[in-house]
Amino acid sequence: AQSVTQPDIHITVSEGASLELRCNYSYGATPYLFWYVQSPGQGLQLLLKYFSGDTLVQGIKGFEAEFKRSQSSFNLRKPSVHWSDAAEYFCAVGAGGTSYGKLTFGQGTILTVHP
């Protein structure tokens, strides 16, 4: 069965600083990988996804993520964080076959942005 680990429960950065959120997955085949963001009181919104092709994927709001098969990682990055990026971020992995679109989510990383 697949699993996702987000090692950092809480990260604090200053506005304008760069950001990297870590995500490690466990899955026996080629994974389908996603990053979602959840603002307070809101549902989850997709930031970006990877399922094939270029291992560096671009998403909304200036985010990008790089799939590294050798490290089983899919880290999320942003070169310059804005105060509005403060939220909780979830990494997820989807399986192939008859998973019917089921995703396995990590525990989430809360991002705090200092002015």
Place this chain on the structure above:
Amino acid sequence: DAGVIQSPRHEVTEMGQEVTLRCKPISGHNSLFWYRQTMMRGLELLIYFNNNVPIDDSGMPEDRFSAKMPNASFSTLKIQPSEPRDSAVYFCASTRERAYNEQFFGPGTRLTVL
């Protein structure tokens, strides 16, 4: 597209009462997922449907929880009787039936059981 619609957005009830949460998936999506989110346990998958058929309900915590999907445009999650530990935010999500298709989440229902 209206997105995934959930109702009610907030529900406050007393212990022992029946609670019904409702979800309307995005038109054309044939997989539907119910999640529960709490501070302690994070985001948990409770049950999911494909083409209105329950595929995996192993995440349903107890027999007090039940879910139905009578047609492609409507699903319910029922708790009977409710308990204070059921207090959480419940999300519904839908997707087309392919692993590389992202799930679209509704805004959630915040349930408080007193």
